[in-house]
Amino acid sequence: MAQGRRDVRAYPDLNPKYYRTGMWSYLLHRISGVAIVVFLLMHIWEITSVTRGGAEGFNATMAALETKGFVIGEWLLFLAITFHSLNGFRLILHDLKLGVRKQKQWFWTVFALSAVVVLAGSYYFLQKFLAYPWSH
Amino acid sequence: MKASLWLWIWQRITAVLLLLLVWIHFGIMHFVDPTVEITFAASTLRLQSVLYALVDSLLLITGLFHGLNGLRNVILDYWPHAGRAASWVLGIIGVVAAAYGSTALFAFLTAK
Numbered sequence: 611m612a613q614g615r616r617d618v619r620a621y622p623d624l625n626p627k628y629y630r631t632g633m634w635s636y637l638l639h640r641i642s643g644v645a646i647v648v649f650l651l652m653h654i655w656e657i658t659s660v661t662r663g664g665a666e667g668f669n670a671t672m673a674a675l676e677t678k679g680f681v682i683g684e685w686l687l688f689l690a691i692t693f694h695s696l697n698g699f700r701l702i703l704h705d706l707k708l709g710v711r712k713q714k715q716w717f718w719t720v721f722a723l724s725a726v727v728v729l730a731g732s733y734y735f736l737q738k739f740l741a742y743p744w745s746h
Numbered sequence: 747m748k749a750s751l752w753l754w755i756w757q758r759i760t761a762v763l764l765l766l767l768v769w770i771h772f773g774i775m776h777f778v779d780p781t782v783e784i785t786f787a788a789s790t791l792r793l794q795s796v797l798y799a800l801v802d803s804l805l806l807i808t809g810l811f812h813g814l815n816g817l818r819n820v821i822l823d824y825w826p827h828a829g830r831a832a833s834w835v836l837g838i839i840g841v842v843a844a845a846y847g848s849t850a851l852f853a854f855l856t857a858k
Binding site: 640643644646647650651654657658660665668669672673676684688691695699702705735737738 | 758761762764765768769772776777780781783784785786787789806809810813814816817820843846847849850853854857
């Protein structure tokens with residue numbers, strides 16, 4: 611940690627105050643990526659309830675997950691995969707030498723597009739959020 | 747070609763596959779009928795169609811590879827010399843998770 615703080619002093623670019631576009635892209639891609647892989651492992655655990663408890667075990671697990679709290683979690687996952695998909699697509703285009711000189715503009719395009727997709731998709735999660743109880 | 751370059755290339759191949767697979771899966775689960783109850787019967791019906799069984803099986807493998815290899819990249823940013831150890835630990839987690847996850851797929855595919 612002490613080392614980390616010294617690095618920030620030595621490299622002002624590492625201080626969020628001085629972040630430029632590329633650092634925000636890097637940070638958002640990383641946070642969304644780590645969140646998605648943590649979800650994936652939990653998702654495998656939740657779905658294999660069928661291995662541990664058969665049809666009844668699976669149905670009980672799925673019913674238990676029908677709460678407002680988990681809908682919020684699903685919505686956050688939707689946020690993460692939307693940005694990670696669109697930004698990852700941008701990175702692959704840049705790998706193929708497409709649009710590299712305009713990467714800053716492309717990042718903000720991806721950011722705006724993500725916001726539009728999330729806003730449009732939120733309607734479906736809102737339906738679910740309203741339909742489910744806080745707890746069983 | 748060096749192993750790390752293969753990992754770089756496979757990260758991109760799985761990325762392109764996941765763009766398709768994740769959104770098919772997420773779309774069916776969340777946008778077709780958002781408030782429908784997820785049950786064993788309905789999941790069995792869905793997974794016993796060849797196309798959807800293929801989507802979910804591929805999703806399990808490509809998702810685990812892409813996610814855990816991404817985690818390896820994160821680890822290497824903080825511990826540049828941990829490549830070998832990270833490959834082993836994450837590799838084992840990946841194989842175990844893929845094997846255990848496929849027991850669920852198998853349960854649905856063989857259900858009456």
